[in-house]
């Protein structure tokens with residue numbers, strides 16, 4: 119195959135691509151599996167993702183070699199950050215080997231590409247050291263509550279919270295200095311866990327980030343009434359632990375610092391304060407399709423088929439550039455003008471959060 123990922127690429131590096139709204143392409147999310155060991159009601163509700171649900175057959179998954187080849191092409195187009203996600207990325211066998219190869223990629227100046235991963239933490243205690251040794255730079259763990267009852271209501275499985283907390287502890291022990299915890303907040307389901315979660319992670323060196331519950335996919339039955347807004351979250355936390363805003367954030371999460379100096383929190387207000395203007399992210403699905411928005415209806419290119427039909431890295435580069443250049447997505451900014459019939463959105467577990 120002319121695209122053999124084993125070959126050393128001599129693709130020339132280019133300045134960052136910009137889309138039709140002037141946004142540069144800077145980071146890539148790669149979903150390495152569409153499967154998961156949890157059934158979070160807001161992402162993979164059990165009624166839909168049950169035993170009749172057809173997950174991708176193994177042959178449709180991008181191999182690690184194919185992922186590497188695609189990642190290298192993205193790096194040649196200016197990407198400097200890669201996040202592995204899913205589904206649950208730790209379910210993909212040997213994911214640490216993929217991390218090791220990706221972490222070897224460098225930009226034109228020889229600086230390493232930053233490789234990160236988002237996990238539900240269930241398998242983290244087993245995997246943390248291997249991931250650290252493989253060169254994973256940062257880790258985000260999702261956790262929606264501290265009580266087993268709340269965790270079960272959100273994740274719809276019988277895993278105790280201590281499994282995830284042990285995973286986080288193992289990651290710290292393995293030497294991860296930058297760990298974030300993501301908490302999706304749903305009204306009347308886990309909003310009473312806002313303060314206990316803040317208390318638990320305050321002064322721990324871990325940044326807790328609160329995420330507004332989003333209308334991703336078409337299966338979670340999303341209703342605006344269930345969204346606990348960024349404003350409400352800040353009010354609850356701030357009433358107990360005074361906060362002050364820290365700079366502009368990273369374009370996605372707002373950063374807030376505890377006034378007593380004991381750490382910070384993040385808020386991802388994708389529903390009430392859309393950040394589409396700063397959205398610089400491309401997404402690669404488990405089966406090699408490109409999506410330019412989390413709320414996309416359709417893939418913009420099929421890189422797996424291109425690779426398996428013998429296309430070269432130059433061809434991939436052209437295809438990626440073509441779909442970024444015409445990108446106009448800004449779903450979160452216009453969601454309130456759209457009706458249900460406008461969209462059959464893709465599931466988050468398939469393109470990765």
Ligand code: SAM
Nearest residue numbers: 160161204205206236237238260300331332471
């Ligand atoms: N399984 C891994 C995990 O849960 O961390 C990685 C994939 S998951 C799709 C990535 C992130 O998306 C998680 O932090 C999850 O909480 C978030 N997420 C999923 N569905 C969401 C929704 N409807 N609204 C807001 N965040 C969501």
Ligand code: SF4
Nearest residue numbers: 154156158161205238
């Ligand atoms: Fe699985 Fe993550 Fe989706 Fe929960 S949010 S169902 S852990 S992919």
Ligand code: SF4
Nearest residue numbers: 394397411412449450
């Ligand atoms: Fe980016 Fe689409 Fe989310 Fe806007 S709605 S921030 S364009 S992923």
